[in-house]
Amino acid sequence: MRDERRIRDCLDTWRPGHTLPQEFYTDPEFYAFDVEAIFGESWLMVGFEVELPKPGAYLALTIGRTPIVVLRDRTGSIRGFFNSCRHRGAQICPDGHGKATRLSCPYHQWTYELDGSLMRARLMDDDFDPSDHALVPIHVETVAGAIYVCLSETPPDFAAFRADLEPMLAPFRLRETKLVHEVTLVEKANWKLVMENGRECYHCAACHPELGVSFPVGITPKFAQEEGERQRAYCERMEANGLEVGPRDGPWWQCARFPLNEGMISMSRDGKPAVAKPLIDIDGGDLGSFRFATEPHNFTHCLGDYVFSFSAYPVGPEETHVVGKWLVREDAVEGIDYDLARLMETWDVTNRQDRDLAEMNQRGVNGRGYRPGPYSPEGEAFVLRFIDWYVSRVRTRVGGPTLRVAEVA
Ligand code: FES
Ligand SMILES: [Fe+2]
Known part of the structure; x- marks a missing residue:
């Protein structure tokens, strides 16, 4: 775990209603924190059901450093998995749209059903149990044709x-x-x-x-x-x-x-x-x-x-x-x-x-002259909401007070 005190100390210097301190926009540690604590814990809109028209159609994409795959299974349901093989971890489906009757890892051809179960792994010992090596599922929800995924084990209420x-x-x-x-x-x-x-x-x-x-x-x-x-x-x-x-x-x-x-x-x-x-x-x-x-x-x-x-x-x-x-x-x-x-x-x-x-x-x-500046309450109301939401998410991880400027209904 990275040193989250640095993030907290920096956030303590933030003035509500203002842009964030420089590190939040530039620093690799802060970026890694965002990928994990924000993108790893939020519902993400990754596309539409019509992008997966038939069983076996998939959409693979990478969230931060985490490849995932969203697909339509044989029953017509939309499912999502971490796109990492349970053998030695290779990315199975290349990023982008594709179609497959089963997901076969290009490395040593371990092959998974569309429900994530491992159906074939060559040359493994007799005590090898395929049921211990299914693809790891991720949370998926669909709303009126839009697809949302969450990488967290405990997603926010949907x-x-x-x-x-x-x-x-x-x-x-x-x-x-x-x-x-x-x-x-x-x-x-x-x-x-x-x-x-x-x-x-x-x-x-x-x-x-x-x-x-x-x-x-x-x-x-x-x-x-x-x-x-x-x-x-x-x-x-x-x-x-x-x-x-x-x-x-x-x-x-x-x-x-x-x-x-x-x-x-x-x-x-x-x-x-x-x-x-x-x-x-x-x-x-x-x-x-x-x-x-x-x-x-x-x-x-x-x-x-x-x-x-x-x-x-x-x-x-x-x-x-x-x-x-x-x-x-x-x-x-x-x-x-x-x-x-x-x-x-x-x-x-x-x-x-x-x-x-x-x-x-x-x-x-990025420059030495950067100083956090005030948002326009009138012209940037949704930015204030975004920043308030972001800060509150960061605070749930690093602690400290959450101060809101924008109103949320
Ligand atoms: S890493 Fe996928 S089959 Fe070996
Ligand atoms: Fe614009």
């Missing part, structure tokens, strides 16, 4: 989150969609800088002209929950259609629907739908965006016509991989119902701009 997200996400029928595009951006920035940037739109008006066409970049504090006649009319129209506006918030999640800019139906270059076949066939898909976000690493926008999901994975003290995924209705045909370049361009260009911002942030934070 039920309250499910109760909030399920009714708001279900109308999009994500199990009847398909993944049509995925991009991984390598960002030379600490994962917290990536997420702080992703939790605010204080920067959006100046930095995201393409997003600003449809996204209400000027509205604060919680993205787009403005007051006034337009918001009231939007809420009435959504509720008349049986679509709850929210927000529904918990300690590590936020779920809310909000209107796009006047006259805009989707997040696209001109605000028109990017997919001819809507996910929800009401008002031509003119439903604003349903945004759900979970700490530590995800936000997802569900529009009338497509879904865009963003998940950040820490790779090093100053490196993060951001995985972006785009989903459309499963019967939408590329070239007829949607043009892929047009579908992806708004979020793709926005993510690249955000990468540049996070890297610029990291460079400045």
Whole structure:
């Protein structure tokens, strides 16, 4: 166990409402702590059930230094395992999507059933018991088509989150969609800088002209929950259609629907739908965006016509991989119902701009001149929540007082 007193001492110098001390964004020990204490103990949104269409379809990915694999088993259930062979520990499935009738380790071909049980291991003694050497399972939950995993043996409670997200996400029928595009951006920035940037739109008006066409970049504090006649009319129209506006918030999640800019139906270059076949066939898909976000690493926008999901994975003290995924209705045909370049361009260009911002942030934070600065309570309300949540998670490990600035419903 590393010396957590260093982390505690450093956190004791933190002022609530301010960015973190430098070490939290730069130091390898602090990074290793985050991987273990934050990413190892939280529910992580790793993808969608439609990425695993048939038994044997898998998605392998690495959380910090821990490879995992999520798959659909022969009964159709989604399961997850540590992706480490029970022989000598090799990574079994390469990272990415794949399909296999059984999981066979490339090293010495120990072979596992899709339920994790070891079915074949050559040249072992008679007293070798395969049942002692099944793959180690991880916790998996699915909500209305989204997949969450937790590496901890004692995951945080999931039920309250499910109760909030399920009714708001279900109308999009994500199990009847398909993944049509995925991009991984390598960002030379600490994962917290990536997420702080992703939790605010204080920067959006100046930095995201393409997003600003449809996204209400000027509205604060919680993205787009403005007051006034337009918001009231939007809420009435959504509720008349049986679509709850929210927000529904918990300690590590936020779920809310909000209107796009006047006259805009989707997040696209001109605000028109990017997919001819809507996910929800009401008002031509003119439903604003349903945004759900979970700490530590995800936000997802569900529009009338497509879904865009963003998940950040820490790779090093100053490196993060951001995985972006785009989903459309499963019967939408590329070239007829949607043009892929047009579908992806708004979020793709926005993510690249955000990468540049996070890297610029990291460079400045690395300098001797860095001093923790105050967040805007109005413009960075969700960043304050993120930082409060992060600090409280760190405090549960290292001890000391938790001081909150942001309110959590
Ligand atoms: S390490 Fe997997 S079979 Fe040897
Ligand atoms: Fe941004």
